[in-house]
Amino acid sequence: MGTADAFHSSRTHHAAQGAAISELVDRKFAGRTFGGSIRRRLQVRSHDGPSTDAGRKARQAILLVPEHEGEASSIMCGWLDASRRVAELRPFSSVRTSHKTRFGSEIDLPEAEYEAATEALRVYLSLQAFEITFEVPVEPSGRLPRPRRLSSAAEVPASAPEARASESWGLIVLAALVGFSVCYLLVLLGVIG
Numbered sequence: 001m002g003t004a005d006a007f008h009s010s011r012t013h014h015a016a017q018g019a020a021i022s023e024l025v026d027r028k029f030a031g032r033t034f035g036g037s038i039r040r041r042l043q044v045r046s047h048d049g050p051s052t053d054a055g056r057k058a059r060q061a062i063l064l065v066p067e068h069e070g071e072a073s074s075i076m077c078g079w080l081d082a083s084r085r086v087a088e089l090r091p092f093s094s095v096r097t098s099h100k101t102r103f104g105s106e107i108d109l110p111e112a113e114y115e116a117a118t119e120a121l122r123v124y125l126s127l128q129a130f131e132i133t134f135e136v137p138v139e140p141s142g143r144l145p146r147p148r149r150l151s152s153a154a155e156v157p158a159s160a161p162e163a164r165a166s167e168s169w170g171l172i173v174l175a176a177l178v179g180f181s182v183c184y185l186l187v188l189l190g191v192i193g
Contacts, residue, residue, distance in 0.1 A: 014058045017082040021128070022046035022060065028124055034117040036110050038072045040064040042121055044080060058083045064109070064117055072108060075099070077118055080130065087130050089118050093137040 022044040033039040045061040060082065064075040075095060080087035092114045099107040122132050186192045 014083040018058060018060050019046045021080065021082040024128070025121070025124070029120070032120070033067060034064060034109070034113045036108065036113065038108050039067045040072075040075065040109070040117075041067060042077075042117055043074075062087070062089070062121065064114070073099075073103070075107070075109060075114075077114075077121070078135065080125065085128075085130050086133070087125050088133045088135055089122060090135045091137045094135055 023046075025042060025044045029042040033041050041064070043063045043065045045063060058081045059079045061079055062077045064077055066072045066074070076090065076098075077095070078087060078089040092111045095109075095114065096107050096111075099105075125132055183192070
């Protein structure tokens with residue numbers, strides 16, 4: 001077993017899911033680039049380590065990375081969480097504003113190319129059963145956007161499965177007690193022998 005195989009086998013379930021979707025996106029978009037004078041390809045950054053802390057650190061960056069390293073900066077298009085099957089994509093206006101604030105210059109990616117990249121990714125992730133949401137664009141005034149309600153699947157906290165499991169056990173115990181009580185009452189009344 002090689003070192004790469006050992007690394008993959010040591011990953012937790014959530015980290016393995018993240019690595020798998022990263023690999024799928026790399027393969028799907030391997031021959032496709034986006035951009036103007038600087039061509040970029042879509043990439044989902046995989047986790048650096050073997051664990052995501054039980055899924056609490058499972059978000060992965062969705063990037064448009066330059067074909068040639070060092071040619072330009074990567075552009076963050078959004079994020080995804082493979083274990084929860086949710087992703088959020090950023091609108092071009094937010095990406096442009098962030099780039100101008102950070103680098104002091106206009107972004108070197110035409111809006112139509114950015115939209116083509118994010119739309120292609122949106123379609124692909126939807127086919128992979130991801131729920132896609134879109135970030136609220138940054139207002140021109142620079143103010144933070146109003147908080148918005150995410151779709152229901154994106155709202156489920158990481159601890160929700162444990163909460164649902166304890167609720168389920170409580171309902172099972174309650175149903176058993178009610179069933180036992182009804183049977184006991186029917187025996188006392190002589191309905192069943």
